[in-house]
Amino acid sequence: xxxxxxxxxxxxxxxxxxxxxxxxxxxxxxxxxxxxxxxxxxxxxxxxxxxxxxxxxxxxxxxxxxxxxxxxxxxxxxxxxxxxxxxxxxxxxx
Numbered sequence: 001x002x003x004x005x006x007x008x009x010x011x012x013x014x015x016x017x018x019x020x021x022x023x024x025x026x027x028x029x030x031x032x033x034x035x036x037x038x039x040x041x042x043x044x045x046x047x048x049x050x051x052x053x054x055x056x057x058x059x060x061x062x063x064x065x066x067x068x069x070x071x072x073x074x075x076x077x078x079x080x081x082x083x084x085x086x087x088x089x090x091x092x093x094x
Contacts, residue, residue, distance in 0.1 A: 014038075053065075057078065064081065
């Protein structure tokens, strides 16, 4: 799970919180299942290794941060290059 997805779950859990006023005073309520899911997601996202790019595509060429480059690329300019592709959820595909 990406950090953005974990943050979205946390925001949903916080938005489930509310306060109700009655004759006996006020009390707060929240969705325990949403809070539990948010806690789990945050812990997973925090423990996930962060992958750093090793290069990027500029002007139709792949430039690597170690100084090497190649013009054998068919991906758009600005694309970050990694040793392993990011998870699908980071690409907005999953």
